[in-house]
Amino acid sequence: xxxxxxxxxxxxxxxxxxxxxxxxxxxxxxxxxxxxxxxxxxxxxxxxxxxxxxxxxxxxxxxxxxxxxxxxxxxxxxxxxxxxxxxxxxxxxxxxxxxxxxxxxxxxxxxxxxxxxxxxxxxxxxx
Numbered sequence: 001x002x003x004x005x006x007x008x009x010x011x012x013x014x015x016x017x018x019x020x021x022x023x024x025x026x027x028x029x030x031x032x033x034x035x036x037x038x039x040x041x042x043x044x045x046x047x048x049x050x051x052x053x054x055x056x057x058x059x060x061x062x063x064x065x066x067x068x069x070x071x072x073x074x075x076x077x078x079x080x081x082x083x084x085x086x087x088x089x090x091x092x093x094x095x096x097x098x099x100x101x102x103x104x105x106x107x108x109x110x111x112x113x114x115x116x117x118x119x120x121x122x123x124x125x126x127x
Contacts, residue, residue: 021059022076023125026117027108030070034104039065041100048093056084070105072117 030038042063053061057078064071078084088094108118 020077022081023122024072024074024076025120025122026072027120028070028072028117029068029106029108030065031104031106032068035065035068038101038104046093046097048091049097052088052091052094056088057081058084 057076059075059077061074062072064073076084102116105116107116111118
């Protein structure tokens with residue numbers, strides 16, 4: 001299974017009282033024949049997966065869907081992104097979730113070999 005977040009990425013950062021928040025935007029396709037199933041599963045994400053997302057210091061996480069394009073946005077609030085992503089990838093319940101989701105998804109055409117979700121470059125932000 002491909003890593004959800006590759007080591008190379010474009011991020012945007014914001015300093016807060018609690019530290020630095022790194023913003024991520026990513027894209028991926030959902031295969032048309034799996035659209036409804038994908039939406040159904042995401043209406044009831046497994047509690048263990050949600051807990052691992054939180055343990056991996058991801059906050060304010062949303063996935064949007066339009067015309068087969070999935071757009072994900074999240075904020076990372078930890079201090080070691082790579083270690084947190086390794087912990088997520090090692091979590092057995094997250095691995096089962098990814099194995100269920102992966103056949104429903106299709107990589108972005110310009111994705112690198114190590115990307116699954118393709119990171120986007122932030123070109124504008126205002127608080």
